[in-house]
Amino acid sequence: MKFISTRIITADVNRLVDFYEMVTEVPAILGNELFAEIPTPIGTLAIGSDKTVPLFGGGSAEPAANRSAIVEFIVEDVDSEYERLREHVPEVVTKPTTMPWGNRALLFRHPDGNLVNLFTPVTGGSGQVRSLTVGYQRGIATWLSSGTEQQLSPQSSSAKER
Numbered sequence: 719m720k721f722i723s724t725r726i727i728t729a730d731v732n733r734l735v736d737f738y739e740m741v742t743e744v745p746a747i748l749g750n751e752l753f754a755e756i757p758t759p760i761g762t763l764a765i766g767s768d769k770t771v772p773l774f775g776g777g778s779a780e781p782a783a784n785r786s787a788i789v790e791f792i793v794e795d796v797d798s799e800y801e802r803l804r805e806h807v808p809e810v811v812t813k814p815t816t817m818p819w820g821n822r823a824l825l826f827r828h829p830d831g832n833l834v835n836l837f838t839p840v841t842g843g844s845g846q847v848r849s850l851t852v853g854y855q856r857g858i859a860t861w862l863s864s865g866t867e868q869q870l871s872p873q874s875s876s877a878k879e880r
Contacts, residue, residue, distance in 0.1 A: 723755070724789065725764035726832065727771060727779040733829050734765045740806060741834065742791065763789065782830040789834045796822045796838040807834075816840060 728734045735746045735754045742763075746754045752767040768781045793799050797814045803826070804810060811833065812825040823837040 723762035723764045727781050729768050729781045784832050793836045799836050800824050
């Protein structure tokens with residue numbers, strides 16, 4: 719099995735296509751007025767109309783109703799992306815912040831309210847980029863066990879380093 723895409727259901731395909739083309743700087747492939755894809759080297763962000771939901775089963779998906787998923791993109795320089803995008807995104811949730819698991823991250827909402835995370839892995843002292851999965855798992859475990867949850871706030875510019 720190979721992961722291929724994540725699909726976002728929306729009532730306004732064109733609005734989300736325009737938004738994600740602006741964020742990713744990748745032109746969308748338009749299937750028709752009901753479907754588009756933003757292809758990346760690792761996976762595809764698919765954007766589908768709410769008019770397609772009955773094909774999957776009535777009520778199986780609802781536009782602008784997600785509060786549990788984050789669409790994530792790895793970028794070269796998250797701080798530069800923040801400067802480029804901050805006037806164009808509906809809501810910045812977290813300005814560029816170094817997370818305990820080793821990523822510098824920017825979180826914002828797309829026009830339907832879903833979270834988008836742009837992140838840059840932070841290099842360690844050896845100059846090697848940390849493994850995204852292992853670094854995330856170790857960082858979260860350390861962060862949760864140390865009781866430092868209060869040290870990371872949405873308004874901070876960096877997490878408290880140890």
